Amino acid sequence: MDYKVYKNHYYYCIRSVIMRPSGEEAYTKGKVYHSAEDDCLTDNQGDSDHLIERDFAERYFVPVDAVVKAYTEGVMARCNRQAV
Numbered sequence: 205m206d207y208k209v210y211k212n213h214y215y216y217c218i219r220s221v222i223m224r225p226s227g228e229e230a231y232t233k234g235k236v237y238h239s240a241e242d243d244c245l246t247d248n249q250g251d252s253d254h255l256i257e258r259d260f261a262e263r264y265f266v267p268v269d270a271v272v273k274a275y276t277e278g279v280m281a282r283c284n285r286q287a288v
Contacts, residue, residue, distance in 0.1 A: 207262040211242045214268040221264055230254070236268060 209215065214236050221231040230247040231237060237245045240252040245265070247254045256265070 207258045207265075209239050209243050209245060209256045209261055209265075211239055213239050215239065215245060215261070215265040216268055217264060218266055219264050231264065237265070 215238075217231045217233050217235050217237060220229055220233040222228070223230050228249075230249070231245070232248060235248075237247070239245050243256055244253050245256050246252040
């Protein structure tokens with residue numbers, strides 16, 4: 205999977221991100237975040253130029269397209285099993 209953050213894409217947070225030393229939650233598990241610029245995600249405080257590196261993205265975010273695809277495949281698989 206490509207973990208680069210692309211402009212105008214959406215990303216699902218899979219683990220909350222707490223900033224140090226403030227203890228402020230920058231990203232919340234279960235929320236979807238928008239990328240206004242390549243390699244950046246808008247955080248909970250509305251900062252749209254928060255740089256997101258690939259290894260960080262891999263640990264904390266999943267592209268929404270991938271979530272939708274996995275969900276759709278799961279639903280279709282259940283429908284196909286019930287149709288038999």
